[in-house]
Amino acid sequence: MKKAKDHRVPEFARLIFERFASTKWHDEILGDLEEQYFDHLNHKKKWHADLLFYLEVILFIRPHIIRKNQKTNRIMILDNHIKVSFRNLKKNKIYSLINILGLTIGMASCLLIYLYVNYDLSYDDFQDDQVYRMWVNRVYPEREVSYPYVPHSFGPQLVKDFPEVIGQGGCFKPFNPTSIKLGDVTFLEDNLLFADSSFLSLLNFPMKYGDAATALTDPNAVVISESTARKLFGLEDPIGKHIEFGGNSKEITGVAFDYPNNSHFSFDYLTSMHQLPFFNEINWVGFSAMTYLKLTDGTDPAVLEAKLPAFVKKYAEGPIQKRNGITYDEYVAAGNGYHYKLQPIKDIHLYSNLENELKANGNISYIYIFSIIALFILVIACINFMNLSTARSTERGKEVGVRKVLGSEKRHLIPKGY
Amino acid sequence: MENQSISSQEEIVLLLVGALAPNAYAYTIKKEMLDQGGKNIALASIHTILYRLEKHNLLKSSMGGASSSRGGRSKRLYQLTMKGYKVVEDIHSFRNSLWGKISLDNIFSNS
Incomplete structure (x- = not known):
């Protein structure tokens, strides 16, 4: 087999691979990739072989090859948190309904008032300043x-x-x-x-x-x-x-x-x-x-x-x-x-x-009043949501306990409010 | 589990591992697929299939010798296990028995 000694595999692609792949795969996969690359060089143009090399590297981004480290671990914990949250919502249906509906209505009315205020403020703003x-x-x-x-x-x-x-x-x-x-x-x-x-x-x-x-x-x-x-x-x-x-x-x-x-x-x-x-x-x-x-x-x-x-x-x-x-x-x-x-x-x-x-005119004081009302609605809705959530948090103490026993770090628990 | 069901691609990989022994690793399998079957499959796909088959105990692997054509990197050589051999053999005999029942006269007769 004729070998192109002066060529090496595309460095950048190799670095990408080494970055995302778990080290236990490095040797065998890079070996396969390299063997294929030099085979390609024998009967293909260099850019073509390079392109195929990049393509192969990208295709290797698969779950079992990606390295597991603290970052990916955190993502998996997040996954579990989402699952547990949904279970909790399902467990307390009435409570969840009140809580989410309260926040939704608050935010929706706030947005509607914003639309009204914004429209009134936009009157004649396309006109000439002078x-x-x-x-x-x-x-x-x-x-x-x-x-x-x-x-x-x-x-x-x-x-x-x-x-x-x-x-x-x-x-x-x-x-x-x-x-x-x-x-x-x-x-x-x-x-x-x-x-x-x-x-x-x-x-x-x-x-x-x-x-x-x-x-x-x-x-x-x-x-x-x-x-x-x-x-x-x-x-x-x-x-x-x-x-x-x-x-x-x-x-x-x-x-x-x-x-x-x-x-x-x-x-x-x-x-x-x-x-x-x-x-x-x-x-x-x-x-x-x-x-x-x-x-x-x-x-x-x-x-x-x-x-x-x-x-x-x-x-x-x-x-x-x-x-x-x-x-x-x-x-x-x-x-x-x-x-x-x-x-x-x-x-x-x-x-x-x-x-x-x-035409009937608007009034700037109404604009101020409405804006303040919107702000209050939003603040009240948020406080209400927070209150209800914290009131219920004690009931989830068991979950936190189990998480801690299983080795959760403190910073993984903070996003849940503990 | 005796009658482990596998996909046709997995079956081909299993057969190729048997055929290429003792020099069966991802790149030779890919090359063989291209040369014999005309199928161009990404190394990553072959790798994944091998990984899965090994997890199901149809294959076993060992790290093999390095060669200069692969930058001095070692390769993972695959071998059929008894279980893997059983699976392809079952498929083979099942297909053979089906083929035995096919007669051209019946297929193309204008009854």
């Missing part, structure tokens, strides 16, 4: 009210007057449902918004069809949501089709993807607010539009907020004097006031508490 909504705290001599609506001329004028305001968008929700007619079918819809032309692009509405920047420039345009498009037109592209919107024919200029549910607004129909004559007039005093402002990066909204009173006085002074017959200063002195504020769009759901919101 987008703020204006709101007003209107003070009357005898009461005060807070609205998310401000006069609709504010938005465009703020963009003109302040360089840090780089975009604005306005919308409002009508009080009454509107009838939408397509052919002979009439729907009574109430999830609709009137918006100005920059509203869609300011809030990054993802569009399925049409262009967000130009979809609402025509006063007779209407943008519908994807699910509404499916309801009205099936799967076809509805761009350019007409629907009758409260008696006027309107052209569909865009289809927006359904807005996520965890957002402070939603709409099925979005149409131009400029079809209403009122919104084409200058207005500094009537609360008419929700106004969203986009500020430049790094602008502190508080700084802009501080500039607002002067801005309001400058533009609202005339109309107020005209309407009430007294000067703005006299009007304020009589106990009236317009306090315009900004709120980050992400905080609307949890932190804002205004009248006439688009």
Whole structure:
């Protein structure tokens, strides 16, 4: 037999084998492997023989060959512990049921509360950080009210007057449902918004069809949501089709993807607010539009907020004097006031508490309360579980005794709680 | 236990140990299986079969001489025990008696 003297068995594979195999097998098995390897070398390429060698070594990982040491011994003891645990559960069925069910229900309610809290916290978190909504705290001599609506001329004028305001968008929700007619079918819809032309692009509405920047420039345009498009037109592209919107024919200029549910607004129909004559007039005093402002990066909204009173006085002074017959200063002195504020769009759901919101808002205190409750439930469930377990542990003393007699080490018993 | 049941692979290994005596060890058995039967079985499988058969007292083993082709390592040589011999002999005679009852005329007749 020709022998390849310059070759030795793959060292790494041999080391692997010597590591996992019990030493009593080393000689004979390595001998067999080596003999086969050199036989292979006579009529196979070296890499092939190497590969076969590795393969054979791996196939030798079998229970009777693996070395028994402290580590494998511990695994076997664990096996026995699991077996004994199951026997104990079976022995005390009622007790096990109460114990496990208690912990399960505790953990399940904790998880459910976590889901709720997490969902509420996720409201509007996909929105742009630099987008703020204006709101007003209107003070009357005898009461005060807070609205998310401000006069609709504010938005465009703020963009003109302040360089840090780089975009604005306005919308409002009508009080009454509107009838939408397509052919002979009439729907009574109430999830609709009137918006100005920059509203869609300011809030990054993802569009399925049409262009967000130009979809609402025509006063007779209407943008519908994807699910509404499916309801009205099936799967076809509805761009350019007409629907009758409260008696006027309107052209569909865009289809927006359904807005996520965890957002402070939603709409099925979005149409131009400029079809209403009122919104084409200058207005500094009537609360008419929700106004969203986009500020430049790094602008502190508080700084802009501080500039607002002067801005309001400058533009609202005339109309107020005209309407009430007294000067703005006299009007304020009589106990009236317009306090315009900004709120980050992400905080609307949890932190804002205004009248006439688009959707029901959440409340940050509920989030805190629920989180604390969840934590308590979990802690109580754990303590309950622990108590029940320790109360029963004395009954398992015999088992521990037997284990100790049979040579269990202390550290093997600790995981069981002794 | 006289009629110990074994698998066909175990039976072949037992027969090969008998045939290769006194030079029967894992690698020669594997080679013989490949050469005679065309079956390529992993050394580990043969080793396991040998181990099991020895545990059932069908084989006995002794450590044999080393040779340079195996890096100077000794080998475990296997031998049939009386019990092992009995088992293969039983199988053999059982099969022979079955073969005696087979007649080609009956198998292929168009009755």
